[in-house]
Amino acid sequence: MTQIVITVGIMSSISGVLALMLTLANQYIANYGECTITINQDKEFVVEGGSTLLSTLNEQELFLPSACGGKGTCGLCKCAIHEGAGPVLPTETSFLTEEDKEKNIRLSCQVKVKSDMQLGIPEDLLNARKYEAVVESIKELTDTIRFLRIKITDNQEIDFIPGQYVQLLAPPYPGNPEEVFRAYSLASSSSEKDSIELIIGYVEEGLVTTYVHQFLEEGDQVSFNGPFGDFYLQKDSDTEIVLIAVGTGLAPIRSILYQMKEESIDRKTTFFFGAKTEKDLVLADEMREFEEILPNFSYKPVLSRLKDDDPWEGDRGRVTDSIEKYIDDAENKEAYLCGSPVMIESAVEKLKEKGFTDEVIFYDEFG
Ligand SMILES: Cc1cc2nc3c(=O)[nH]c(=O)nc-3n(C[C@H](O)[C@H](O)[C@H](O)COP(=O)(O)OP(=O)(O)OC[C@H]3O[C@@H](n4cnc5c(N)ncnc54)[C@H](O)[C@@H]3O)c2cc1C
Ligand code: FES
Known part of the structure; x- marks a missing residue:
């Protein structure tokens, strides 16, 4: 027994010395100037x-x-x-x-x-920039989804294409000693140049979402950089548009809907939005307002976790069930998907069964 303890002790000391040597080597020998x-x-x-x-x-x-x-x-x-x-x-x-x-x-x-x-x-x-800003307001859309309105305070204006995202920086906070950043889709209208809106879901033990949900308060300073990404409406196209999202995947779709309103885009558009229960249908009122404003837009929420006796009269199941139910074929259509990798994988598979090709399927995976 004593011999085992001594051996373990020696091994630990050797590992400690080696780790120290590596650190010193990195600091002094690996000096790249x-x-x-x-x-x-x-x-x-x-x-x-x-x-x-x-x-x-x-x-x-x-x-x-x-x-x-x-x-x-x-x-x-x-x-x-x-x-x-x-x-x-x-x-x-x-x-x-x-x-x-x-x-x-x-x-x-x-x-x-x-x-x-x-x-x-x-x-x-190279046009992506860093912005200093302040959190103007925070709304709890559900127990796990926050809506942030952020005002740029460093006299810059942000110019983005609806569908793009920014990288939000979380400073060190208790439990996380390092600054970290993650991607969040811009949910606001691109005509607003001095503010942005983000929709951020909580991920258990997630570094940035813990900061956003447990530490961030109205009035706090934040920084973000961007814009980035190539998920946006194809220019010079007049096809029908199929929008598919779950959860916070609604964020870039909302920005695209503002674009359609402001640029009077009247392409036939259907938005299939998947959620668990009715209370998870974030910003449903706004989506119904878009139905009033955009002549050819329809919002089709689908709920996956209802009890049989729930009075919900809309669609039940997953967004893939809605694709099956409402989309006959791929003729003259483009599909835009946003949300978890699992949803995107199964929705893309379903769209391909309907005849959609890679050239007309566009997506941003939030994983
Ligand atoms: C282009 C793009 C746009 C995005 N836009 C949005 C947006 O608008 N709103 C939004 O809420 N998120 C969005 N995301 C996701 C976001 O960037 C982060 O990945 C997410 O918020 C988790 O970050 P975190 O630092 O809290 O978790 P991390 O510290 O990165 O992860 C902690 C753990 O959780 C796992 N994990 C990471 N993300 C998820 C998830 N979504 N569900 C379950 N487990 C997860 C990780 O694998 C890891 O094990 C987007 C991602 C991309 C790539
Ligand atoms: S930043 Fe390099 S792989 Fe994500």
Whole structure:
């Protein structure tokens, strides 16, 4: 017994010393010094090496999309690194297609700045900015979904396409020592340039949603960056529109509906919105108002967790059941989906059974 305790003690000490040596090595030996980063063979700046490319760019107020905050799980932070990236890392491979590899595309949150780098970043991403703002109001839409109205306070205006998202920063708070950011779809009208609205659901033990639901109060300062994303109504199209969302997936759809109102888009549009019970039908009154305002818009909520004797007279089941019930075929239609990856996967499968192709299905996964 004593021998086991001594052996465990020795092993623990060796591990401790090795960990210390690694930390010191990282601090003193792995000193990459100053590195020059060049973007699109044009913009150039000098940084201290050693951090990930994503956070290095953030420090320069250059924001690439990121839903996971740099954990290497969303695959959104891609950019071309033509020089200075080193070999592709195992943490990147599942996100990179063969075409990505040919174009030197890498995950910026995984690649560290260790030498001079030549980057290729699409110009529209370089327009994403950081905004300082204040929380003007908070409404509890349900026990787990909050509606935030946020006013920009640094004299900037936000210019976005309905359907896009921003990254909200949560500062350190009790239980979370680090600043983290996550993606949230803009739910407001893009004609409002000095304020944004977000609809944020609580995720148990989620870092940013815990901050939003348990710490954030009206009057608090917040920052966000953006806009990002390519989920928006296709330009120059006059097809029928099928909108499908569950839960907070309603956020970008709401912004798109404002766009349709303001730009007098009168394409036939059906919005299938899935929720558990009637109290989870967030902003249902607004959706019914859109039915009054938009001549060819209809809102079709569907509830999945009703008791047999519940007096609800609308559709019952999942949004996929509504696709089955209301959509005959894919002719002259585009589908826009937003919400959990599980819903999107099964809805896309159902749409494909109806003849929809990848070219006419657009979605944002909130996972
Ligand atoms: C483009 C885009 C737009 C988005 N827009 C919105 C939006 O408008 N409103 C909104 O509420 N969310 C939205 N999200 C999701 C959001 O970015 C966060 O992923 C989510 O709020 C969880 O963040 P967190 O920091 O609280 O949880 P994390 O700390 O990131 O996660 C904690 C744990 O919960 C799991 N988890 C993460 N998200 C979920 C989830 N949704 N359900 C169940 N488990 C989960 C994680 O795998 C992890 O195990 C969007 C995501 C993307 C990619
Ligand atoms: S930020 Fe999510 S994978 Fe890089």
